[in-house]
Amino acid sequence: MKLALATAIAAYGLDEDLTPLREACDAAGIDVSIVAWDDPTVSWARFDAVLLRSTWDYIDRLPEFLAWCDRAARVTTLWNGPDVVRWNTDKRYLGELAAKGVPVIESHFIAPGEDPSKFPDLAEYVVKPTVGAGSRDAQRYLREDRAAAEAHVRRLLDAGRHVMVQPYLRAVDEQGETALLFFGGQFSHAIRKAPLLKRGEGPTRALFKEEHIQPRQPSEAEHAVARQVLAALPFGPLVYARVDLLPSETGPQLLELELTEPSVFLPYGEDAAARYASVLWDQLGTVVANRD
Numbered sequence: 001m002k003l004a005l006a007t008a009i010a011a012y013g014l015d016e017d018l019t020p021l022r023e024a025c026d027a028a029g030i031d032v033s034i035v036a037w038d039d040p041t042v043s044w045a046r047f048d049a050v051l052l053r054s055t056w057d058y059i060d061r062l063p064e065f066l067a068w069c070d071r072a073a074r075v076t077t078l079w080n081g082p083d084v085v086r087w088n089t090d091k092r093y094l095g096e097l098a099a100k101g102v103p104v105i106e107s108h109f110i111a112p113g114e115d116p117s118k119f120p121d122l123a124e125y126v127v128k129p130t131v132g133a134g135s136r137d138a139q140r141y142l143r144e145d146r147a148a149a150e151a152h153v154r155r156l157l158d159a160g161r162h163v164m165v166q167p168y169l170r171a172v173d174e175q176g177e178t179a180l181l182f183f184g185g186q187f188s189h190a191i192r193k194a195p196l197l198k199r200g201e202g203p204t205r206a207l208f209k210e211e212h213i214q215p216r217q218p219s220e221a222e223h224a225v226a227r228q229v230l231a232a233l234p235f236g237p238l239v240y241a242r243v244d245l246l247p248s249e250t251g252p253q254l255l256e257l258e259l260t261e262p263s264v265f266l267p268y269g270e271d272a273a274a275r276y277a278s279v280l281w282d283q284l285g286t287v288v289a290n291r292d
Helices: 018-028 062-075 082-088 093-099 143-158 220-231 272-291
Strands: 002-007 031-036 049-054 077-079 108-110 124-129 139-142 163-167 177-183 186-193 213-215 240-246 253-258
Touching: 002 018, 018 031, 018 049, 018 272, 049 272, 062 077, 062 082, 093 253, 124 143, 139 143, 143 163, 177 220, 177 272, 186 220, 186 272, 220 240, 220 253
Parallel strands: 002 031, 002 049, 049 077
Antiparallel strands: 108 163, 124 139, 124 163, 177 186, 177 240, 186 213, 240 253
């Protein structure tokens, strides 16, 4: 069975999951190739499936990337599929999940053409585009920084980008962010991220911001919220999902749901790569059986 791990040329040497996943797939008997999603020489039809891994340059080329997802899905199986990718690459999905009762961090959305001051008076908050990854173009502000924050919003709107504003949850400074990883709908492992956004620090323009990662045992409350998030999705069980939670006074709240090209932190979970490869083997078997 043949599987393509789709990356980007700019991300090839930055994806810490590629090597352990490739080795685990080799051990499981999966024939793996690592290829760039925008390489015009690749014949995607020769693979039984394509797994989105580190296509991290898509945020600057979203229409092109979505069109490629559609083309690839017509000739092979894409994980996760184009409908999932299209929904998940714009963080306005948080509003949909909040409407379903999921504990989402309070989010205020501003569209191009709207007033850049269209967000409430918050003591401390974060401004970021709804299409983005790795904390790119995200910045943390205090109430007294309102003019600078509105200028940030205006720059993003003038570039045709939708914007979101969220209160900054101070508990993250001590407890960090928790990411729970699920393969084939089953919990695999979790990690802790140290706070990424420092007060007074401008938004990064790099492919992603450097992260400080540690293994973490999630609380029962975090497990419960993650399960609630996945149950609220408008899709069936997915090959992979990452649920990013922040601590708050009322319990864990959803920061982001990563269903497109997330780091899955395989080096930080015991036997995580083998579990992922096992899920991929089973999924590939289903694909091949249904095709035959």
